[in-house]
Amino acid sequence: MAVKGAELYDDPDFLSGYRQLRRNGLGLNDELEIPAMDAVLPPVDGLRVVDLGCGEGGLAIRLCTAGAADVVAVDASEQMLAAAAQHPRVHYVRADLASFDQPPGSADLVVSSLALHYVEDFAGLVARIARWLTPGGFFVFSIEHPVVTAPLEAADTVVDDYADEGPRQRAWFVDGVLKYHRTLGTILTVLRRHGFDLDVVDEPLPTTDQVQRHPRLAVHRRRPPLLLVKAVRQA
Template sequence: MRTEYRGSTVYDNEEFFKKYIDRRYRNDSPNILIEKPVLFELLEDVYDYDILDLGCGDASLGIDLLKNGAKSYLGIEGSKKMVQNAILNLENSSGKIEHSTMEEYAFPESTFDLVVSQLAIHYIEDFSKLSQNVYKTLKFGGRFIFSVQHPLLTSSFESMTKNGKRNNWIVDDYFKTGKRVEPWIGEQVVKYHRTIDEYFSTLQEAGFVINKIREPMPQKQHFTDEEEYNRRLRIPLFLLFACTKPL
């Protein structure tokens, strides 16, 4: 039986990590062309913010936030290899990294103006507990902004068993939430499927006011390949939430 990687552990697999970095920063990466522009729309002004980044990866987001005037940046990351890369990336900045998972991190009370997470929360089994911890660690009026893999994709990974670029996607078992195993970059990676309603309800139950929900639509000006642009119009890849801890 092949290893099932949970959380960020897959990034400590040397071969996977190299392939992931190549994939993540390729010219037609949907993370860069589709998800990132909308994330920054939701972030708006971060000047003088104390920021916590959950599942920060190599801290590339942290670099941008600090350049945009953030007062402090703390990235939480469970993968040793990602932490090493994040430390190097933040070497000439005030940003800091803590080697910890989101589940194990001790969230200090009323500390941050913004908690952000970029495509990491779908690795977490207990989203309710995480939402409560984020609510606790935010200052009143603080914001929680995050992106996840769209639930239309996490409902079924059957489409990903085929090689080559997909032009059709299977949506199945949408309302059967919970653990999924995705065949991704040659490995078996555990993710957790939730409906949009479950994300929304869980955030409300934690006390958040949900300000915006976005399903980023590809923008033609971000693509040099029209065929790739049209392919990305077929299905939403990402889901983003912007929430506030009320005053």
């Protein structure tokens, strides 16, 4: 049975494993994703931000601490939002990213950290984000790299089934975690088609020093685990 992203983080078995992973710093967030994301974010002072798949609010809080005017932080998980860090300029909304919408021109920056590989209709979401953003606004997101999502049967460092876009089920704390594979070409073409210029396309990898400190990261030098994109809404 497939477990959709909108339901996943309220599954008690999954949530227990995920929170233990984050508490122990065993995921990719602390060593790779967070530093890479922070390095490409624009200056946020005074910006209106939407954070898609905000989880417990770590990125939203960082943005407000850096001076964002306000952050609309969206997540489908009741449990994640119940535990979210509070800030007077962070406004949490429980909603499925498949249908969440905002008024046109209401955002200067849209961010998403490791959430959009759970979204089936990526093109539809990008079209909505393009409407929310002011001209010159930024869309910055990280996802699992397409070489990781590609195989129908998950296998580290094996790239297979790459051309066959669509759903993938993975065992991650629970069986049947549902993600969506799309090629790098599809991702970038969708962004261009909906009025975005590409500013950064990055594949964060651990350094040799990081691997020496954390040998579990060695596999991620054999193939990129993450894709990070910074796109700019055309005028």
